[in-house]
Amino acid sequence: MIPTPPAFAAQCGVQDGAREAACLRACAAIEASNVDSVRLGWCDVHGQLRGKTLEPHAAIHALREGVGMVGTLMLKDTGDKTAWKVFEAGATADLPGFAGAANLMLLPDPESFTVLPWAQGTGWMRCQPWFQDGTPVALDSRRVLQNALDRLAASGHGLKTGLEVEFHIYRITDTTPQLDPKRAAWPGEPPTVEMIHPGYNLHAEALMDLAHEPLAIVRRTAKALGLPLQSLEIELGPSQVEAVFDATDALTAADHMVLFRNGVRQALRRAGYHASFMCRPPFPNIMSSGWHLHQSLVEQKTGRNAFVRASPEPGSHPDMACHTLSEIGTQWLAGLLDHARGITALCTPTINGFGRFQPNALAPQSVIWGQDNRGAMLRVVGGAGDPATRIENRIGEPAANPYLYIASQIHAGLDGMRRGLQAPPACDSPYAEGLERIPTTLSEALDALQSDAALTASLGPDFVRYFCQIKRSEVHRHAEASDPQAFERCEYFART
Secondary structure, three states, rough: OOOOOOOOOHHOOOOOOOHHHHHHHHHHHHHHOOOEEEEEEEEEOOOOOEEEEEEEEHHHHHHHHHHEEEEHHHEEOOOOOOOOOOOOOOOOOOOOOOOOOOOOEEEEHHHHOEEEOOOOEEEEEEEEEEEOOOOOOOOHHHHHHHHHHHHHHHHOOOEEEEEEEEEEEEEEEHHHHOOHHHHHOOOOOEEEEEEEOOOOOOOOOOHHHHHHHHHHHHHHHHOOOOOEEEEEEOOOOOOOOEEEEEEEEEHHHHHHHHHHHHHHHHHHHHEEEEEEEOOOOOOOOOOOOOEEEEEEEEEOOOOOOOEOOOOOOOOOOOHHHHEOHHHHHHHHHHHHHOOOHHHHHOOOOHHHHHHHHOOOOOOOOOOOOOOOOOOOOOOEHHHHHHOOEEEEEEEEEEOOOHHHHHHHHHHHHHHHHOOOOOOOOOOOOOOOOOOOOOOOOOOHHHHHHHHOOHHHHHHHHHHHHHHHHHHHHHHHHHOOOHHHHHHHHHHOOOOO
């Protein structure tokens, strides 16, 4: 008798008793939910969900056996152009396993099953890609964060992060530009839209009322997905809003960000709205959107916030990091500063996002930190004895891949701890001349990433090379575009 081969999950080395129990629970949940289909979602390098839609019985089978996925999905730039010539001999020599658009395998997380609140009869599970021989795909962005968290755990710490995300919501007035087959393009145009509020009246209650319907959809969607939404507010810019979430462990926060962006865009679209996480939508007089990442280390043994110090360092004053942060906290802060230019491309990964780094715009411009200063790149919040003491990095844009954004913080902070770095004094003039500047273009940011030897070694040279080739494809096509504004409108506003 020919022996039955082990399930694919077993080949991957993950099918232990706990996962089998989780698979049984997921099977029961799928059957009890009476869904008609199950989407298996995987987050690409740009932070966008892609995947397969299966019949319920096939999704149950995929829990243990996985399902095939064309490998070129991992090689796409923001315009869905494949950044490698996969059908040319030797063109993917630096990417073993991807030649000829070969299949990868998606393996679902059985703990992630949920019923989508906006799509009747539709379930969803989070997946990660594996090679067909059962080895993990190291270039997968979620795995990049998992590896970073493993390194952090070796130091005895975990990472707690809080999301503070600005984005824009518009009302769709005409879908013709997007859906007229005579105007189809690659990528296509966005719909025609109008604003849901006129802006320039920060946190105005009247504007909350004007935007009540779309904001209610966002709240319902977040709640139904189990996301820890804390507040949803009117931001300063026209049609701009901000969502703030309770802090969680870093991997959960990244998963939440992917679900939130995907969910609100789809739920709002069904109701006639267009949500965009593009930093600077293609209209005059808009305000840029940022993604501010709050972070603190957690001692694994005690659960204590490792950034908190009982009292200020003797002889210190408020513009010294040791006045507010513990020794580990000051080293983490210094690491973020030391690698600021290198991490920028992972925090602001689109051409459009660099238009945000302007003076006096509540956005950073220079590599500095400040005590509760919203013009600084790094804002230190809290004080001695305050259990909520944390560092807020304000460099990110809302279109960033959350796994890569957070992984970059870990590797930079850990390097600061390893080397015992000390932060310079706080800066109270964040837009002053003569300060070290954040990269001003995506191309400059990619150069900075590739020249940061310690960051490249931590992320992995293969991953950095892979990421930069995809992003340079985007840079090249933007440079060649006859109409750069049309490029950004179709590349980002229509799809991000």
